[in-house]
Amino acid sequence: MQIGPYRIDPPLALAPMAGVTDKPFRLLCKRLGAGLAVSEMTTADPRLWHTAKSLRRMDHAGEPEPVSVQIAGYDPAMLAEAARCNAANGAQIIDINMGCPAKKVCNVWSGSALLQDEPLVARICKAVVDAVDVPVTLKFRTGWDRGHKNALSIARLAEDAGIAALALHGRTRADKYEGEAEYETIAAVKASVRIPVFANGDVTTPERAKQVLAATGADALMIGRGAQGRPWIFREIAHYLATGEQLPEPTPDEVAAILLGHLEHLYAFYGEVPGVRIARKHLGWYAKDRPENAAFRGVVNRAETAVEQLRLTRDYFTALSVGERLAA
Incomplete structure (x- = not known):
């Protein structure tokens, strides 16, 4: 698919997720097959741009093209200035974030709370599009709740304002991440606009990816939670869509190499102490499908240093690898 001058190939994107899609994880997912990786949301409030957290979120040095940055806020002028600042920064x-369901975001009239005010949505989209020379995309949900679903009108407002592509999560704000994603709404949005559409929600396997594309007619898929602990899902889906064949599951040795490299990058990016802390959630996600998950999580969560965390992780996967060879 195409967003402005950028071809997204394969048409698979890593969804923006606060606290997850930092630079180390974006680079990893890009290397493992994502055609696009969107940053964590960056606040539009200029008073917060110079905090350590914001500066890290605005670090895009060395990222492969295209670099996509998500901004969040409620004021059109402030969002326009945030867009200009981020475009100048690479x-x-x-x-634009109109999909986050978190209370702390919605309570300040940002994220999916904006879906309740369609005229404001239109003003925000136009202000941001007019502020920058780069393509502007919109991530949103099907509505505020099941009694107030307005994805079709939001999509048309966005297209009229010059938005270049849409990413629609097939749930309302009230649904959060529960229940089944409603692909029929994504299909209706795709049929009603001329701009590209990403389908987002519950894409967790190559087979599901193919089903979602068929059900929605979407141009591409956006994957969030399905990539947590399985960043190789992008290459698996790309291969399945291209050939109809499943790639073999990565071996424990392959998973270990991916994970240990990810941990090293986290330590380098954040520093050892915060890097060790942030790594714990990724370690839990990597191990979640393993029967030994509870024991592994208990061990690695006790690690206080990078050396110890790396050693425990390496030992765990070495034992898995030996076990598989003995079983074979």
Whole structure:
């Protein structure tokens, strides 16, 4: 698919997830087959741009093209200035957050709370599009709750304002991440606009990916929680869509190499102490499908240093690898 001058190939994107899609994880998912990786949301409030957290989120040095940065806020002028600032800082695509269901975001009239005010949505989209020369995309949900679903009108407002592509999570804000994603709404949105559409929600396997594309007619898929602990899902889906064949599951040795490299990058990016802490959730996700998950999580969560965390992780996967060879 195409967003402005950028071809997204394969048409698979890593969804923006606060506290997850930092630079180390974006680079990893890009290397493992994502055609696009969207940053964590960056606040539009300029008073917070110079905090350590914001500066890390605005670090895109060495990222492969296209660099997509998500901004969040409620004021059109403030969002326009945030778009200009991020474009000057290397963003090649600006994404507007109207999908986050978190209370702390919605309570300040940002994220999916904006879906309750369609005129404000239109003003925000136009202000951001007019502010920058790079493509602007919109991530949103099907509505505020099941009694107030307005994805079709939001999509048309966005297209009229010059938005270059849409990413629609097939749930309302009230649904959060529960229940089944409603692909029929994504299909209706795709049929009603001329701009590209990402289908988002419950894409967790190559087979499901193919089903979602068929059900929605979407141009591409956006994957969030399905990539947590399985960043190789992008290459698996790309291969399945291209050939109809499943790639073999990565071996424990392959998973260990991916994970240990990820941990090293986290330590380098954040520093050892915060890097060790942030790594714990990734370690839990990597191990979640393993029967030994509870024991592994208990061990690695006790690690206080990078050396100890790396050693425990390496030992765990070495034992898995030996076990598989003995079983074979």
